[in-house]
Amino acid sequence: GNSVTQMEGPVTLSEEAFLTINCTYTATGYPSLFWYVQYPGEGLQLLLKATKADDKGSNKGFEATYRKETTSFHLEKGSVQVSDSAVYFCALSDPDYGGSQGNLIFGKGTKLSVKP
Amino acid sequence: DSGVTQTPKHLITATGQRVTLRCSPRSGDLSVYWYQQSLDQGLQFLIQYYNGEERAKGNILERFSAQQFPDLHSELNLSSLELGDSALYFCASSVSGQGNNSPLHFGNGTRLTVT
Numbered sequence: 001g002n003s004v005t006q007m008e009g010p011v012t013l014s015e016e017a018f019l020t021i022n023c024t025y026t027a028t029g030y031p032s033l034f035w036y037v038q039y040p041g042e043g044l045q046l047l048l049k050a051t052k053a054d055d056k057g058s059n060k061g062f063e064a065t066y067r068k069e070t071t072s073f074h075l076e077k078g079s080v081q082v083s084d085s086a087v088y089f090c091a092l093s094d095p096d097y098g099g100s101q102g103n104l105i106f107g108k109g110t111k112l113s114v115k116p
Numbered sequence: 117d118s119g120v121t122q123t124p125k126h127l128i129t130a131t132g133q134r135v136t137l138r139c140s141p142r143s144g145d146l147s148v149y150w151y152q153q154s155l156d157q158g159l160q161f162l163i164q165y166y167n168g169e170e171r172a173k174g175n176i177l178e179r180f181s182a183q184q185f186p187d188l189h190s191e192l193n194l195s196s197l198e199l200g201d202s203a204l205y206f207c208a209s210s211v212s213g214q215g216n217n218s219p220l221h222f223g224n225g226t227r228l229t230v231t
Binding site: 041042043044045046049089094103104105106107108109 | 118120149158159160161164172174206208219220222223224225
């Protein structure tokens with residue numbers, strides 16, 4: 001079935017370090033791919049998305065490229081800040097629901113802690 | 117602030133009881149989605165409503181039901197509660213019911229604890 005696998009955390013980095021959070025997926029059809037971020041005590045917020053192969057999503061210094069050949073959508077940021085500390089979720093739009101952005105399949109989440 | 121309002125923020129109840137979680141979508145959004153976030157299962161899609169009608173069903177138990185009212189707010193009803201139902205329940209809304217140009221906006225969730 002359709003699924004998302006992302007690297008387990010927690011991930012602890014120093015400020016200004018390079019960040020990579022790996023995400024791979026299994027899906028029939030052509031899903032859209034997303035990264036959501038959840039700050040403590042809050043709901044999820046869309047960070048970035050890509051709707052087709054080779055698309056690059058980017059926002060707030062984060063970016064991820066939809067790689068169909070490796071079924072991956074790794075999240076990267078060149079220089080993290082303390083304010084980036086949060087839980088990051090990779091997700092895909094379930095092709096069984098016509099690719100609607102609402103019917104998402106999420107990974108387990110990766111907790112990122114950035115130390116000053 | 118996403119514009120999605122969920123009440124209550126916290127709910128503590130006993131096994132066998134029934135509770136109702138409420139969600140007001142962002143102004144102008146017609147679709148409401150319910151998700152369950154638990155430690156063991158992660159985030160799971162439960163159900164979607166669009167303009168008052170059920171649009172899609174995910175991993176929702178038969179003990180759970182939902183509805184969307186004419187003013188577009190939604191309620192998730194959980195009955196015969198079990199310890200394993202303890203989780204964070206999120207509501208999300210979007211403008212349309214499908215397609216790739218309608219991102220989700222999440223509320224801050226209702227934390228349900230079943231004792």
